[in-house]
Amino acid sequence: MKLNIRHDTTYTYDEPMHKGIQYLRLTPRNTPQQKILEWNLNAPGETSQMTDGFGNIVTVMTMDKAAREITLTAEGVVELTGKPLTKDDSPFPPEVFLRHTPLTDADKAIKAFASQFSANKRSLVRMMNRILEHIEFTPGVTTVTHTAAEAFQQKAGVCQDHTHVFISCCRHIGVPVRYVSGYIHTFSDDHLATHAWAEAWLGHNWHTFDVVNLLNVAESHIKLATGLDYRDAAPVRGIRSGGGMEHLQTRAWVTMAGESQ
Numbered sequence: 001m002k003l004n005i006r007h008d009t010t011y012t013y014d015e016p017m018h019k020g021i022q023y024l025r026l027t028p029r030n031t032p033q034q035k036i037l038e039w040n041l042n043a044p045g046e047t048s049q050m051t052d053g054f055g056n057i058v059t060v061m062t063m064d065k066a067a068r069e070i071t072l073t074a075e076g077v078v079e080l081t082g083k084p085l086t087k088d089d090s091p092f093p094p095e096v097f098l099r100h101t102p103l104t105d106a107d108k109a110i111k112a113f114a115s116q117f118s119a120n121k122r123s124l125v126r127m128m129n130r131i132l133e134h135i136e137f138t139p140g141v142t143t144v145t146h147t148a149a150e151a152f153q154q155k156a157g158v159c160q161d162h163t164h165v166f167i168s169c170c171r172h173i174g175v176p177v178r179y180v181s182g183y184i185h186t187f188s189d190d191h192l193a194t195h196a197w198a199e200a201w202l203g204h205n206w207h208t209f210d211v212v213n214l215l216n217v218a219e220s221h222i223k224l225a226t227g228l229d230y231r232d233a234a235p236v237r238g239i240r241s242g243g244g245m246e247h248l249q250t251r252a253w254v255t256m257a258g259e260s261q
Contacts, residue, residue, distance in 0.1 A: 001082070002037070003185050005222060006075040007194065007252040009236060013243035016066040020045075020240030024059040025052075025181065025225040025233060026074040032083045034222060039076030054232060055091055056225035063240075072236065077257075078222050085199065085206040085218070090178070090226070094201040097176040103229040104168045107149040114169035121202055121216070124170070128211050131165050137212055144230060159196040160230050162211035166198050167229065176201040177209075178226045181233040184213070185220040185254045194235055194252055197221065222254070 007026065024043065030036050041047075045063040052058050063070070088094055100106065106114065113134075117127040138156040148168040151161035163179055170177040177200040184195045197210035197218070208218040225233035 001080045001185075001220070002257045003078050003080065003183075003220075003222065004075075004255050004257065005078060005183055005252065007073070007183070007235075007250070009072040009248070009250045011070045012247045012249075013068050013245070015242060015244035016068055017063070017070070017243035018066055018241050020063040020070075020238055020243075022061045022063075022236055022238035024061055024072065024236055025056050026072065026235050027057040027059060028076075028078060028182070028222055028224050029055075029057050031089065031223065033081055033085065033218065035079040035081060037077040037079055039078075040074070042071075042073040044070055044072075052232075053091060054225070054227050055089070056227070056233065061238075066242075080219065080222070082219065085208060087204060088201070088206070094176040097178045097201065097228065098171050098174070099228060100168070100171055101229045101231070102147065103231065104148050104164050104171065106168045106172045107152075110149060110152055110165065110168050111172055113152070114172040117169070117173060119173055119175045119202070121207060124175070124200060124202075124207075124209060125216055127169060128166060128209050128216070129214060131162055131169070131211050132214060135162055135165060137162075144234070159212045163196045163198050164229060166209060166211050170198070170200055178206075179229050179233050180221075180223055180226050181230070181235060182224040183222040183252055183254045184210070185222075185256065186213070194224075194250065195221070196230070196233075199226070 045061040117123045148164035151157040199206040227233040
């Protein structure tokens with residue numbers, strides 16, 4: 001399946017932003033599951049490229065002139081091969097992904113919930129379904145700083161929160177699991193944005209768990225980055241001086257060849 005992707009991200013500031021540096025994980029890499037046919041990332045500052053410790057492609061953008069608005073546009077064409085995830089493609093052994101982070105620490109409620117499940121695929125699929133029943137998909141009620149425990153307690157959130165809760169549960173029962181950022185092709189207008197899901201290490205392979213869409217096969221997913229949690233795989237992270245309050249608008253379109261956006 002061949003997919004066209006366009007992702008626009010715009011930051012506006014109440015006051016001029018004087019200097020800044022942004023780490024952009026907006027460039028997918030070739031894997032057995034996806035072939036990058038075309039890709040272009042437009043950014044207003046000076047850019048250089050590197051690979052981070054998780055193997056993600058990172059564009060480092062620096063801004064040294066005042067600006068009230070910054071727009072980033074990533075677009076391209078990706079062909080999905082339909083091949084399943086197989087052996088580890090990370091620079092680290094899977095056991096590294098057992099480590100909790102501040103965003104995925106399991107509190108008493110999550111530990112009690114997770115302890116009902118076992119470290120096998122059938123049980124994790126049941127857990128994925130139960131998480132979606134417990135946490136209603138509700139845009140706008142959480143931010144990128146909300147933890148798994150907070151989302152679990154308030155029973156509402158978005159794909160990032162569902163993924164953090166799934167990760168927290170898996171690590172509690174001894175399953176290595178990583179956070180994945182990217183895009184998904186869907187016919188629902190509810191999810192026309194960057195997406196997040198998890199990959200759990202079971203046996204000798206990674207396995208997909210997309211809680212929001214209740215999918216355990218990544219047949220429509222384009223992977224951008226992986227890490228221990230959102231912070232490692234965030235499409236855009238950085239620091240700046242000046243600017244005052246910041247306002248973010250982001251939207252992504254994923255269409256099959258021949259579809260209109």
